[in-house]
Structures are given as structure tokens and as C-alpha cells.
Amino acid sequence: MSQQFEESPETAIENSGIARVIPCRKLEVFDSIKWLALAINDYKRAPVISLTYGLIFTLIPWLIFYLIDSTGWYMIIFPAMVCFMLIGPYLAAGLYDVAWQFEKKNKPSFRHSLKAMSRNAVNEWGFAILLMVLMIFWLRIASLIHALYPAHEAYTLSSLAPFLLVGTLVGVGLTVLVFFITAFTQPILLERRVDLATAVLTSMNAVWLNKRAMFFWAFVICLSVFIGFVTFFLAFLVIMPIIGYASWHGYIDTIEVKRERTYE
Numbered sequence: 001m002s003q004q005f006e007e008s009p010e011t012a013i014e015n016s017g018i019a020r021v022i023p024c025r026k027l028e029v030f031d032s033i034k035w036l037a038l039a040i041n042d043y044k045r046a047p048v049i050s051l052t053y054g055l056i057f058t059l060i061p062w063l064i065f066y067l068i069d070s071t072g073w074y075m076i077i078f079p080a081m082v083c084f085m086l087i088g089p090y091l092a093a094g095l096y097d098v099a100w101q102f103e104k105k106n107k108p109s110f111r112h113s114l115k116a117m118s119r120n121a122v123n124e125w126g127f128a129i130l131l132m133v134l135m136i137f138w139l140r141i142a143s144l145i146h147a148l149y150p151a152h153e154a155y156t157l158s159s160l161a162p163f164l165l166v167g168t169l170v171g172v173g174l175t176v177l178v179f180f181i182t183a184f185t186q187p188i189l190l191e192r193r194v195d196l197a198t199a200v201l202t203s204m205n206a207v208w209l210n211k212r213a214m215f216f217w218a219f220v221i222c223l224s225v226f227i228g229f230v231t232f233f234l235a236f237l238v239i240m241p242i243i244g245y246a247s248w249h250g251y252i253d254t255i256e257v258k259r260e261r262t263y264e
Helices: 029-045 047-071 074-103 110-114 116-147 158-182 185-191 198-210 211-230 235-254
Strands: none
Touching: 029 047, 029 074, 029 158, 029 185, 029 235, 047 074, 047 110, 074 110, 074 116, 074 185, 074 235, 110 116, 116 158, 116 185, 116 198, 158 185, 158 198, 185 198, 185 235, 198 211, 211 235
């Protein structure tokens, strides 16, 4: 179980000069297993809404695959990913709203969940644009690495190894940065009327102070996405809503509030 600090909650980011940082609790390494158990219970309590969101998360990669396979136009990957980065936070906010309604002892509805993003619309869309910019930045770096590959070289493992190594290291580094930024930003923006900078710094602070627990959670997410890919995205019908609900439970288990809250 997570443990609350006996004294004032600790923050790794202090006096940033940009925005305030909401303190966090200290997590145990495997606390995310508890979040998943609670998320599975949420899924069972709202199967229709959960399957609806799961279907959307499944149809999007199916559509991208179909367009690429039928047209052979691989450049469509870029605009498709941009659109998904803009739509993704909206869909995640809907899942968070369902779990939040259960926490408040209310009956969730799909219509209510669709309105979730409007509570803090400007900062929510700002967050989506931030993710899009990071994705574009990564694509530009990937293009640069590819451009540096000598045109006369044959595609062998030994010739590709340096570029694969550089690309992997850059990709891992950017993925870690994105995880720090995104781990708790979306639910903070949904529940609290704070600015984007406060939400992002709070997320980064919470991940930094709970590195082992949060990187185990990142491993769980990566494993879940991998399962989704090897099942040709069919597993996303169940996996994506559960990850969404678990992320909400992780947020309320981690970020401090002035009064006790429950999420059983």
C-alpha cells in the first residue's frame, strides 16, 4: 500500500518559477497491481461504456493499417498519428470520468464521460498539442538519423547497428521524458482547475519521487500495448479501458489532496 509522508509531503521540484507543484505520496513498487485490480472492477461495473471506448481504441489502429495496406502510402502514418495524439487525451479523459463517477458513488454514463474534457478545455487541448509537438520532434530526429545513413551502404546488420543503436537510445530517452510528462497530467487537468504547467510539473515530480513504482507501471503499460499489437489490436477492447481506469486510480493514490479520499 502507498504510504503518506509523516511530515510535509516531499517535492523534488521546488521554486521552479514556472508553476506550483502539488505534493505527492510515496508509493510501493507494486502498487500498480492494486490499480489494475480496481480498474478491472470498474470495467466489470461499466461493461458497455468500457467496450465502447475499447472499440474506439481498436478501430483507430485498424483504420491506419487499412489505409496503409490499401494505398501503400506510408506517409499517411504521420497525419494519422498527429490526429490520434489530439484525440487520445479526449478519449482518456472519458475513461477517467467513468472511474471518477464510481469514486463519487454516481452511475457513469457515456454521454457524461464525453463532456469530461470541457471542464478544463484550454489546458486539455494544450496538453494534446504538447504531445503532438513531442511526436513531431521525434519524427524529425528519426528522419535525420535515417538521412545520415550512407546511400551506398547495403542494408546489413553490421552497417545498420550504429543507426539502430542511436535511434533506440534517442527513442528510449524521449519515451522516458514523455512518461514523466504524461503520467498524471491528464487526470490532474480533469479534476482540478489548474494550468498546464502545474499539471506537468506535478506529474514529473511524482514520477521522479516514485521512480521504481512508476517504471514498473510503465513496464505494465508497454507489456499491455505489446499484447495489443500481437493480437492485431483486438486485445485493446479490454486492455485500453483497464489501463485508463488504472491510471485514474494511480493518480488518486499518488497526488496529495487536502482531505482523505477513497476509491474502493
